[in-house]
Amino acid sequence: MPHIDPERLLSDLRDLRSIGAQGKGVVRPAFSPKDMEARGWLKGRYEEAGLDATIDGVGNVIGRSRNPGKALLVGSHSDTQPTGGWLDGALGVIYGLEVVRALAADDATCHLAVDAVSFQDEESRFMGCLGSRSLTGTLSQEMEQRAVDHRGVTLAEALREAGLAGVPRQRLAPGRYAGFVEAHIEQGPDLEDSGRKIGVVSSIVGLRGIRFAFRGQQNHAGTTMMARRRDAASALYELAHRINQEFPQAAGERTVWTMGRLRIEPNAPSIVPGYAELDLQFRDASEAPLDAFEKIVARLVADMNARGGVSIEAVPSRTPIPPTRMDAGLQEHIARAAERHAPGRWQHMPSGAFHDAGYVSASLPSAMLFIPSIGGISHDFAEDSRDEDIVLGCQVLADAVASILAAANAAPGRNP
Amino acid sequence: MPHIDPERLLSDLRDLRSIGAQGKGVVRPAFSPKDMEARGWLKGRYEEAGLDATIDGVGNVIGRSRNPGKALLVGSHSDTQPTGGWLDGALGVIYGLEVVRALAADDATCHLAVDAVSFQDEESRFMGCLGSRSLTGTLSQEMEQRAVDHRGVTLAEALREAGLAGVPRQRLAPGRYAGFVEAHIEQGPDLEDSGRKIGVVSSIVGLRGIRFAFRGQQNHAGTTMMARRRDAASALYELAHRINQEFPQAAGERTVWTMGRLRIEPNAPSIVPGYAELDLQFRDASEAPLDAFEKIVARLVADMNARGGVSIEAVPSRTPIPPTRMDAGLQEHIARAAERHAPGRWQHMPSGAFHDAGYVSASLPSAMLFIPSIGGISHDFAEDSRDEDIVLGCQVLADAVASILAAANAAPGRNP
Numbered sequence: 001m002p003h004i005d006p007e008r009l010l011s012d013l014r015d016l017r018s019i020g021a022q023g024k025g026v027v028r029p030a031f032s033p034k035d036m037e038a039r040g041w042l043k044g045r046y047e048e049a050g051l052d053a054t055i056d057g058v059g060n061v062i063g064r065s066r067n068p069g070k071a072l073l074v075g076s077h078s079d080t081q082p083t084g085g086w087l088d089g090a091l092g093v094i095y096g097l098e099v100v101r102a103l104a105a106d107d108a109t110c111h112l113a114v115d116a117v118s119f120q121d122e123e124s125r126f127m128g129c130l131g132s133r134s135l136t137g138t139l140s141q142e143m144e145q146r147a148v149d150h151r152g153v154t155l156a157e158a159l160r161e162a163g164l165a166g167v168p169r170q171r172l173a174p175g176r177y178a179g180f181v182e183a184h185i186e187q188g189p190d191l192e193d194s195g196r197k198i199g200v201v202s203s204i205v206g207l208r209g210i211r212f213a214f215r216g217q218q219n220h221a222g223t224t225m226m227a228r229r230r231d232a233a234s235a236l237y238e239l240a241h242r243i244n245q246e247f248p249q250a251a252g253e254r255t256v257w258t259m260g261r262l263r264i265e266p267n268a269p270s271i272v273p274g275y276a277e278l279d280l281q282f283r284d285a286s287e288a289p290l291d292a293f294e295k296i297v298a299r300l301v302a303d304m305n306a307r308g309g310v311s312i313e314a315v316p317s318r319t320p321i322p323p324t325r326m327d328a329g330l331q332e333h334i335a336r337a338a339e340r341h342a343p344g345r346w347q348h349m350p351s352g353a354f355h356d357a358g359y360v361s362a363s364l365p366s367a368m369l370f371i372p373s374i375g376g377i378s379h380d381f382a383e384d385s386r387d388e389d390i391v392l393g394c395q396v397l398a399d400a401v402a403s404i405l406a407a408a409n410a411a412p413g414r415n416p
Numbered sequence: 417m418p419h420i421d422p423e424r425l426l427s428d429l430r431d432l433r434s435i436g437a438q439g440k441g442v443v444r445p446a447f448s449p450k451d452m453e454a455r456g457w458l459k460g461r462y463e464e465a466g467l468d469a470t471i472d473g474v475g476n477v478i479g480r481s482r483n484p485g486k487a488l489l490v491g492s493h494s495d496t497q498p499t500g501g502w503l504d505g506a507l508g509v510i511y512g513l514e515v516v517r518a519l520a521a522d523d524a525t526c527h528l529a530v531d532a533v534s535f536q537d538e539e540s541r542f543m544g545c546l547g548s549r550s551l552t553g554t555l556s557q558e559m560e561q562r563a564v565d566h567r568g569v570t571l572a573e574a575l576r577e578a579g580l581a582g583v584p585r586q587r588l589a590p591g592r593y594a595g596f597v598e599a600h601i602e603q604g605p606d607l608e609d610s611g612r613k614i615g616v617v618s619s620i621v622g623l624r625g626i627r628f629a630f631r632g633q634q635n636h637a638g639t640t641m642m643a644r645r646r647d648a649a650s651a652l653y654e655l656a657h658r659i660n661q662e663f664p665q666a667a668g669e670r671t672v673w674t675m676g677r678l679r680i681e682p683n684a685p686s687i688v689p690g691y692a693e694l695d696l697q698f699r700d701a702s703e704a705p706l707d708a709f710e711k712i713v714a715r716l717v718a719d720m721n722a723r724g725g726v727s728i729e730a731v732p733s734r735t736p737i738p739p740t741r742m743d744a745g746l747q748e749h750i751a752r753a754a755e756r757h758a759p760g761r762w763q764h765m766p767s768g769a770f771h772d773a774g775y776v777s778a779s780l781p782s783a784m785l786f787i788p789s790i791g792g793i794s795h796d797f798a799e800d801s802r803d804e805d806i807v808l809g810c811q812v813l814a815d816a817v818a819s820i821l822a823a824a825n826a827a828p829g830r831n832p
Contacts, residue, residue, distance in 0.1 A: 188639030205638065209685065220794055221674040222621065222699055222768035223604030226667070233675060237656035244650050251642070258637035259649060261685045262678075269625065269677045269695040269733070271795070279685040283638055317685070352638035379636055379687070 002102040002109050002398045006391040009098045012045065013390070016078065016094060017086040025381025026086045030079035030121035030130070031059060031158040038078050042093065042118055049100045051116060057167035058139075058159070059120035060131040063100070067113035070178040070408040072401055073364070074099055075117035077131065077356060084123070085185075085383020087390075091371070092183040093118045095394050102398045112405040115177075119356045126155045132356035134169055136363040172363055178408035179330050179365035182357040183397050185385055189376025190349060197389060198338040198346035198396055199370030200331050204358045205254075205283040205350055206323035208290050209316060210297060212239065216310040218266065218274030232276040233264045235310035240278060242300050247282075250292035254350060257282040257293065285323050285350040324358045330367035330404060337399035338369075341392060369397055418518040418525050418814045422807040425514045428461065429806070432494065432510060433502040441797025442502045446495035446537035446546070447475060447574040454494050458509065458534055465516045467532060473583035474555075474575070475536035476547040479516070483529035486594040486824040488817055489780070490515055491533035493547065493772060500539070501601075501799020503806075507787070508599040509534045511810050518814045528821040531593075535772045542571045548772035550585055552779040588779055594824035595746050595781035598773040599813050601801055605792030606765060613805060614754040614762035614812055615786030616747050620774045621670075621699040621766055622739035624706050625732060626713060628655065632726040634682065634690030648692035649680045651726035656694060658716050663698075666708035670766060673698035673709065701739050701766040740774045746783035746820060753815035754785075757808060785813055 019038040020028035028034045039061045046053035046063030053063040061078070065071055076092025096116035103109040119131030126147040133139040147155035159165050186192075191199055216230035240259050247257055261279040282293050301312050331348070338346035349370065357366045371393035374384045435454040436444035444450045455477045462469035462479030469479040477494070481487055492508025512532035519525040535547030542563040549555040563571035575581050602608075607615055632646035656675050663673055677695040698709050717728050747764070754762035765786065773782045787809035790800045 186639070187636055188641075189644070207638070218796075219792075220603055220769060221672065221676060221697060222623070222770065223602065223792065223794070224672070224768075225604075225670060226664070226672055228605065231674075233678075234656070234660050237653050237660065237675070240650070240653035241657040244653065248642070254641060256637065256640070256642055258647075258685070258688055259653070260637060260680070260687050260689050261683050262649070262680065264676070264678065267677050269674070269697050271676050272674055273676050281637060281685050352640075353636060354638065376635075376639065378639070380634075 002106040002402055004098050004102045004391070004394045004398050008101070009094060009391065009394055010387060012097060013090060013094045016041070016090050020080070023381055024086070025383070026080050026084050027082065028078070028080040028084070029082055030123065030125040031162045035079050036162050039118065042078060045097055046116055049097060050104060051100060054170065057164050057169035058131055058134040059162065059164060060135055060170060061118040062170055063116040065100070065113040065115055067111055069113055070405065071113035071115050071176050072178050072405050073115045073117055073180040074401060075119070076182050076184060077119040077122035079121055079123050079125070081123050081379050083381060085378055085380055087185045087383055087385055088187070088378055089122060091185055091390065095183045095397050098394055099398045099401050103402055109402045112402065112409070114401060114405070122356055125149050126158065128354065129356050129359050132359040135172055136359055137171055138359065138362070177364050178404060179327060179367065180357060180360045181330065181367050181369065181397065181401060181404070182355055183369045183371070183393060184355060185373045185378060185383070186370040187353050187373055187376070187378035189373070191370060191372035192374065192376065194347065196345045196347050197342040197372065197392055199349045200334045200338060200346060201326050201351045201368035201370060202331065202348045203285045203326060203350045204324045204354060205285045205352055206287060206290060207281065207283045207321040207354065208294070209318040210280045210314050211317035212236070212278045212280065213313045214276040214310050216274050219272040221270045221272050224272055229272050230309045231272050232310055233273040235304060235312060236262065236264070236276040236278050239300060239304060239312065243280065243297065246296050246300070247293060250289055250296060252284055252286065252289045254352070255282065255284040255289045256352065279317055283352060287323060321354060321358065324361050326357070326361065326367045327365035330365055333403045333407070334367055334369050334396065334400040337396045337403065340399065341396050369393060369400070418522040418818055420514050420518045420807070420810045420814050424517070425510060425807065425810055426803060428513060429506060429510045432457070432506050436496070439797055440502070441799070442496050442500050443498065444494070444496040444500070445498055446539065446541040447578045451495050452578050455534065458494060461513055462532055465513060466520060467516060470586065473580050473585035474547055474550040475578065475580055476551055476586060477534040478586055479532040481516070481529040481531055483527055485529055486821065487529035487531050487592050488594050488821050489531045489533055489596040490817060492535065492598050492600060493538035494534040495537055495539050495541070497539050497795050499797060501794055501796055503601045503799055503801055504603070504794055505538060507601055507806065511599045511813050514810055515814045515817050519818055525818045528818065528825070530817060530821070538772055541565050542574065544770065545772050545775050548775040551588055552775055553587055554775065554778070593780050594820060595743060595783065596773060596776045597746065597783050597785065597813065597817060597820070598771055599785045599787070599809060600771060601789045601794060601799070602786040603769050603789055603792070603794035605789070607786065607788035608790065608792065610763065612761045612763050613758040613788065613808055615765045616750045616754060616762060617742050617767045617784035617786060618747065618764045619701045619742055619766045620740045620770060621701045621768055622703060622706060623697065623699045623737040623770065625734040626696045626730050627733035628652070628694045628696065629729045630692040630726050632690050635688040637686045637688050640688055645688050646725045647688050648726055649689040651720060651728060652678065652680070652692040652694050655716060655720060655728065659696065659713065662712050662716070663709060666705055666712060668700055668702065668705045670768070671698065671700040671705045672768065695733055699768060703739060737770060737774065740777050742773070742777065742783045743781035746781055749820045749823070750783055750785050750812065750816040753812045753819065756815065757812050785809060785816070
């Protein structure tokens, strides 16, 4: 079995952190100079590890093994949130690099083909999981033309500025891969709370979004009597509160919903708001509670619209993401490696956050491995994990990768 | 009895409208070049009408009668909202000018002393009713130093730019006045709805404000289970909705409340909000419902805080404005004039909006006269009133002013 090098692993993670570091956090949004610098650095590291490395036309860094046989794709993303933590994405990327090196250094595994990858723009500067969509062929020209960041920069402009205009884009080589494995920090508190060290991800939760528009009548807050008002904000308060009261009855144990973004117009203390907008987002690993929520929403909206006054319109705010099951065979390899290195201290669990593996799973058998996040914090400068957890997770991944590839190449033509 | 000149009145109103006109509306915020141009124009009109006119050090335009005896101050404000209507303030200002001219042209009233005024910044660019506060001596240096507009311009800078730095400020001459009368558009729909032409204002409603701060914990909307959340926005929705459910039980017929301004952080669909803020404003012509509302708020906040999770803090968001009664004697003069010109088509009514008369009433017997607003619309480019209603209101005001001054000067030393 391969042995990872803890010092080398932590040192590479810290080197990557230094590119765009701000305080304890990292600012390395997709296509920014720091992001492109990190991708250049990573390409060099892939080459030192013996891989044929390229940065493709959307910024994906791909290191291809020269070994024959079925390969495994291992990695995550190296772009960050606008004010991000140092491990979100970066952990899985450096794990991929370290796994390549660990397998190459062991006589029993040096013949196995591991490709390493760092996807571009998982964090949605232009489009969530841009890089994995591109690699798997699900990025349409139309989506690309619509892609604009929150400052109005277009994706085409960002590509040009990053020197990627006209650079070829890679696609998954047909038949090359036995699968994809992505390691990530949990970004939640469950592993830490239960004292467990490894999460074997069973599924990535589905996500739907509804945007409500409330149309009333803007008025003077002193001279418009209550009975005459059509107050868009008061309708918003009522609907949001009733959603919070009714959803628990239809929710599963891990269903979540959030109304975290709104807007009211003109947003002045002395003016009855004439327009308001509210985003509702809800997630679960199965479709049933999501369907039930949509029914509740439709009933509440119909009920309030029947009263007159403010009119409420509910439309999908995004393309729904269906719940995605991770490959059972790959999960089994990770679970066995976890049991070997952390006996009794691992668990199957869904991922509440979305990941590149969600897109890749439509093309390849895919799996994910989580390590604990301190305090469950992520998307924040304070995001962190313990060194020993980082090291343990990488060792589990290396064992799992070796075991997946050994099985895939022992039974050629079959998935592991 | 004096006769106003409808053509001259409407023509002056339209001339004033042309200074800062944008479409159907007017953009003439306090101290802007257009506002100062309008004040210069008005000073000229006051002088043509035989008044000694000045623009004082805060921008109040004051036209002083040369006639002896008790005087009446008549006017309103000529500054507008950032995107205002053409009659809010302007109507009462031009009424004052026309009343001066009408009384001067009539042998029976030409000896009476009417002073005309256009106050500065009633619309709160720096401070609501800045001009009437200054004239009545309730503007402190400290308030003035804190006064900043929403772009960060200080009042001192605006005064300098308007050429008013160092210009003397006028105060009410002690003993000069029998009172103050302000005419205004209603800014609400009551007169129009009831087919009435004149409102005799009985009181200006009191106003209180509470700002709620909700402190929770910002989290990832996918990985933070519902039971662990401390969602500041959900607490806001609940409190706002419960306020809307409970206030009607304590409200009077014309009590109003508004939650028209809020903020949630970070206001993103995928993040559980960690902080939220909500402004509640409530108004009534008597203190009782306002006191009752404060008790309800205190109970709801205590109830929600006792549950833990999100903590709610409630603090006054502004200095309360107590309800102000208009002078009964002055109201009687206006009511008699209204009955003469619009028999059975006038009413006593409270003002839901605040006005300069609210401040002046602390120093002088004060009264207000309303004319109908089409559709109740104001603070909007669409604000308008019918020409015949404008003319009728001015004639009623002229009669009332003549009658007030006749009474005041018939019984010297006593209020009318």
